[in-house]
Amino acid sequence: MSARAANAPARGSGTRHAWGRIATVAALLSPLVLGLAALTLGLYPVSTPNVARSLASIAVREVAADVPEIERRLVLDVRLPRVLAALLVGAALAVTGAVFQGIFTNPLVDSNLLGVTSGAGFGAALVLLLGGGGVLVQVSAFAFGLLAVTLAYGGSRLYRSAPTIVLTLMGILIGSLFTSLTSLLKYVADPLDALPAITFWLLGGLNGVGWTHLPLLATLTFAGGAFFVLLRWRLNVLSLGEAEATSLGMHPKRMKLALIAAATLVTAIAVSVGGVIGWVGLVIPHAARLLVGPDHRRLIPMALALGASFLLAIDTVSRALLPSEVPLGVLTGLIGVPILVVLLRRTRTGW
Amino acid sequence: MARLEASSLSYAYVTHTNVVHDVSLHVDAGEILFLLGHNGSGKSSLLGCLAGVLRPTAGNVVLDGVDLATLRPVSRARRVGLIPQVHVAAFAYEVLDVVLMGRAPHLSTFGTPRASDRRIAIEALERVGLDHLRERHYTELSGGERQLVLVARGLAQRCDVLLMDEPDAHLDPRNRHRVLEAVTELARSEGVSFVIASHSPNSALTFADRVLLLRDGRTLASGNVVETLTAPLLESAYDMPLDVVSEVVAGRRVPRAIVARRTRSAQPP
Numbered sequence: 080m081s082a083r084a085a086n087a088p089a090r091g092s093g094t095r096h097a098w099g100r101i102a103t104v105a106a107l108l109s110p111l112v113l114g115l116a117a118l119t120l121g122l123y124p125v126s127t128p129n130v131a132r133s134l135a136s137i138a139v140r141e142v143a144a145d146v147p148e149i150e151r152r153l154v155l156d157v158r159l160p161r162v163l164a165a166l167l168v169g170a171a172l173a174v175t176g177a178v179f180q181g182i183f184t185n186p187l188v189d190s191n192l193l194g195v196t197s198g199a200g201f202g203a204a205l206v207l208l209l210g211g212g213g214v215l216v217q218v219s220a221f222a223f224g225l226l227a228v229t230l231a232y233g234g235s236r237l238y239r240s241a242p243t244i245v246l247t248l249m250g251i252l253i254g255s256l257f258t259s260l261t262s263l264l265k266y267v268a269d270p271l272d273a274l275p276a277i278t279f280w281l282l283g284g285l286n287g288v289g290w291t292h293l294p295l296l297a298t299l300t301f302a303g304g305a306f307f308v309l310l311r312w313r314l315n316v317l318s319l320g321e322a323e324a325t326s327l328g329m330h331p332k333r334m335k336l337a338l339i340a341a342a343t344l345v346t347a348i349a350v351s352v353g354g355v356i357g358w359v360g361l362v363i364p365h366a367a368r369l370l371v372g373p374d375h376r377r378l379i380p381m382a383l384a385l386g387a388s389f390l391l392a393i394d395t396v397s398r399a400l401l402p403s404e405v406p407l408g409v410l411t412g413l414i415g416v417p418i419l420v421v422l423l424r425r426t427r428t429g430w
Numbered sequence: 431m432a433r434l435e436a437s438s439l440s441y442a443y444v445t446h447t448n449v450v451h452d453v454s455l456h457v458d459a460g461e462i463l464f465l466l467g468h469n470g471s472g473k474s475s476l477l478g479c480l481a482g483v484l485r486p487t488a489g490n491v492v493l494d495g496v497d498l499a500t501l502r503p504v505s506r507a508r509r510v511g512l513i514p515q516v517h518v519a520a521f522a523y524e525v526l527d528v529v530l531m532g533r534a535p536h537l538s539t540f541g542t543p544r545a546s547d548r549r550i551a552i553e554a555l556e557r558v559g560l561d562h563l564r565e566r567h568y569t570e571l572s573g574g575e576r577q578l579v580l581v582a583r584g585l586a587q588r589c590d591v592l593l594m595d596e597p598d599a600h601l602d603p604r605n606r607h608r609v610l611e612a613v614t615e616l617a618r619s620e621g622v623s624f625v626i627a628s629h630s631p632n633s634a635l636t637f638a639d640r641v642l643l644l645r646d647g648r649t650l651a652s653g654n655v656v657e658t659l660t661a662p663l664l665e666s667a668y669d670m671p672l673d674v675v676s677e678v679v680a681g682r683r684v685p686r687a688i689v690a691r692r693t694r695s696a697q698p699p
Contacts, residue, residue, distance in 0.1 A: 184520040312542040316534045318521055323514055325483045327587070328507025328535030373521035376542055 103371055107380065110166050110387040117162045117391055118154055120399040125150045134159075156290070164288040164352055165394040166387040167300045169359055171349035173386020175342040176360025177367065177378055178307055181314040182335050183243055186368075189360030190346040192247065193339065194254035196357075198227025199350040201257040204264045204277045216280070217292065217351040224347030227253050232339065243321070283354035283408030285394055292352050303345035307379050310338065314375035356390070356408045358415030363389055365422045431459035431621035432494045432509065432590035434480065439489035441475045448487070449475045451647040457591065457640075460621040462613065464634035466659075467644030468668055473627035476644070477593045480625060481512035493591070507535035511589035515596050516577045522567040525579055529554055529564075532586035547586075554585035558612050574605025581609060585616070592616075594626045598633050606630075610637045631659055631687040643667045656685055 118130045125133075129146045133154040136143035143151050175190035183192065191197065202223025206216045231253040235246040261281070268274040307314075316324050317331055317338075324331040350356075363386045364378070370385075371377035393410050434457050441450040450472040457463045465473045478484035480491055482498050491498040498506055511532070519528070529551040530543045537543065543551075555561045558578045563571065568579060577597055584592045594613070598606040614637055616622045628634060634641050634655060641658045643650040645667050651658045661674045664687055672689050 181521075186520060309540040312537075313534075313539065315523065315527065316531050319519070319531065322478075322483050323512075324534075325503065326481050326507065326512035326514075327531065328504040330503060368521075373523055374527050 099371070103377070103381065106370060106388075107384045110170075110384055110391065113388050113391050113395075114162050114166060117165075117395040117399075118158050120395055121153075121158060122399065123150075123153060125154055130154055160290045160293055161285055161288050161394070161398070162391060163293060164285050164296065165391040167293075167296050168285070168349040168353040168356065169363075169390025170304065170383045170387040171296075171300045171345045172356060172359040173363035173367070173382045173389070174304055174307055174379060175346045175349075176386075177364035177375070177382040178314065178338055178342050179360070180364055181318045181375055182338055183247060184318050184320055185247075186365070187361070188247075190342055191254065191357075191360065193231045193250035193343065194227035194257060195224040195343050195346045196350050196355055197254040197257035197261070199224035199347055200281050200355055201227075201261045201264070203280050203351070203354070204261050204268075207276045207280060208264050208268050208273045210273070212276075214291070220351035221347045223257070224350060225343060227257055228339070228343040228347075232336075279406070280354050281408070282406030283356040283411075284397075284404065284406050285353055286398075286404055288352060296348050296352050299344050299348045303341045304383055306341050307338075308383075310334070311375045311379045314338075314379070318375075354406075354408065356411055358411045358419070359386055359390055362411075362415040362419045362422070365419065369422060369425060432623065433458050434491065434493050434510070434591045434623060434625070436480060436491045437489055439476065439479050439486045439491070441472070441479050441484055442487050443475075449647050450479065450486075452489070453642075453644070453647075453649050454489075455625075455642050455652065457623045457625055459590070459623055460617050462617050462624045462626065462637060462639045464638035464641045464655075465625065465627040465644060466629075466631060466634055466641060466667065467650075471644040471667075472647035473644060474595055475647075477512065477595055477625065477627055480591075481510055481593050482506045483512060504535050507587065507589075509589055510591045511584045511587040511593065513580050513584040513592060513594045513597065516573050516580065516600055519568055522569045524564070525560065525566050525568055525571070526551055526555065526564040528568045528579055529582045529586050532583035535587065550588065551582075551586045554582040555579075557585055557616070558582045559608065572605075573600045574602060574608070577601060577605065577609055578612075581612060589622070591623045591625070594624065596627055596629060598628055598630050606633065613637065631664055635659055635685050635687065659685065659687065661687075 115130065119125050119127050129150050132143045132146050133151045136151060137155065172190060179188050179190050179192050180186050199220040202219035202221070203216045205223070206212070206219040231249040232246065234249040234253065238245050265274060265277055268277055313329070313334060316327055316329060317334060321331040364382050367378055367381035367385050371381045390407070390411070393414060394407060397405050397407060397410055436456070437454045439450055439453045440448050442448045453472070453476060455463065465476060467473055475484060479486045482491070482503065485499070493509055498510070530547060532554070533543050533547040533550065536547070552561065552564065555564055558581050560575060560578050560582060563575065568576065571579065577600070581597065597609050601609065610633060613624055613626070617624055638655050640653060641655050642652040643658060643663060650667055651663050659674065661672060664672055664674065672687055674685050674687050676683050677686050678684070
């Protein structure tokens with residue numbers, strides 16, 4: 080091959096990569112920037128310097144000496160936990176969606192494929208029906224989310240070989256089962272008291288999120304995210320299907336089980352805090368693929384960043400700009416569906 | 431380089447019905463062995479057993495005296511590679527990224543390809559003549575180019591034995607020739623052994639050193655190409671009438687399997 084022919088594509092891709100790199104870096108930094116911006120926004124606006132000084136006062140108390148105490152408390156005790164929760168839940172739902180699409184070799188699935196969200200919804204509804212609340216709702220949602228996926232995975236093992244399609248089918252079946260059970264709970268729930276609570280929880284939202292919700296959410300999301308980032312290249316090989324991954328020296332069943340377990344923990348904790356927030360796990364991986372391509376080495380970090388920014392932006396719009404809060408699950412659908420329609424049009428065939 | 435030997439292999443997807451029944455074969459370093467047989471004659475299952483992707487229900491596969499089943503998957507994949515039939519990938523990976531996946535058995539679980547892996551992948555693409563496509567999307571390529579990319583992935587895996595599942599299916603004559611020329615070149619210059627499942631007796635007549643004819647999962651005949659691919663044996667393998675004729679191509683006698691031309695006038699009244 081001549082030197083000119085060898086150089087030409089390299090030069091062309093150089094500029095393409097330069098622009099791509101700028102967009103990529105901007106997207107990766109967006110959660111930080113949007114996070115700071117979101118702290119200033121709300122029904123009670125706080126100026127940027129006061130937000131900065133309030134944040135700094137965590138380390139050095141005196142910095143915020145001339146910031147009104149109400150602003151400092153508002154930023155640190157009300158907005159900061161909510162902003163962090165939005166970032167974490169968004170990142171969790173988006174990255175698990177990307178992981179599920181990779182291991183199921185199907186760009187049209189999301190992290191609810193194995194019924195984790197439906198299970199969690201039932202868990203929350205059960206406690207709300209029995210008059211419980213607070214942490215108990217979260218624990219029950221988390222536990223039933225794990226139970227649903229365990230049932231789906233265990234069900235698929237009843238077949239001699241457990242190919243992906245049987246597992247997918249089991250996930251859909253178990254998901255429908257829990258959705259039906261949830262409907263049954265709503266049917267028998269007290270229409271003045273428990274029913275609105277259940278309905279409201281199922282629509283998703285982060286109002287009422289406080290510091291108590293964060294430690295477990297942050298731990299699982301960071302641990303799961305790190306696990307997915309470490310396995311980012313193996314996800315490429317896994318997405319070829321089990322037979323090819325085996326011929327390339329992998330234990331695809333073992334690795335899939337580990338990834339499904341990690342993704343389920345991360346999704347379950349996100350749903351237990353934020354309720355049923357759809358579309359993030361489907362839309363964001365596609366948006367990330369449009370930016371950086373399907374290679375999971377770049378896709379996984381991008382899905383984490385975009386998911387965090389997307390959910391924070393939507394939650395902030397709902398919290399600060401709309402006259403009254405609209406449930407997150409409703410907004411992500413209203414905004415996510417048109418975005419997905421555009422993305423599916425623009426993405427290459429075959430993803 | 432290595433010798434792969436399979437003795438009395440059987441394989442069954444469901445118990446009682448063997449799709450491969452008591453098949454033995456061997457391939458030496460630098461040798462090209464073709465597997466021929468009708469649809470469902472057990473070629474792909476046999477390749478799966480040889481690759482260690484399927485666990486044979488009886489018999490074993492031995493690589494240089496070591497039973498393949500005793501090797502860890504990673505060690506096995508460094509020595510034996512399987513090049514699958516052309517497929518459409520679910521994701522539009524770049525060609526170079528697809529070839530890089532051949533490096534999987536050489537990398538740690540949490541590792542990603544390094545510069546040296548990239549060099550090996552680019553070299554493999556150059557070998558099959560597709561270096562200029564390295565930034566294209568795998569899904570946008572023609573069937574022939576995709577097959578060549580999968581061959582390059584097999585090369586990047588740096589195995590001693592490469593198993594190919596119908597590399598000449600879906601390919602036009604030019605691309606079929608490109609793939610099989612690349613195979614011959616690798617066998618001759620690097621001593622890589624090839625086991626190639628194919629539906630084309632003529633590809634075998636041109637490129638194979640030896641051939642194994644399968645019928646209903648059993649060995650019908652095996653050995654030297656010209657002695658094995660005779661009209662009676664091929665008729666029995668495919669259960670149809672055909673002839674093997676000798677043509678003189680570029681001064682060499684080349685046998686060809688043919689079916690008599692059916693024209694309107696040749697039809698019985």
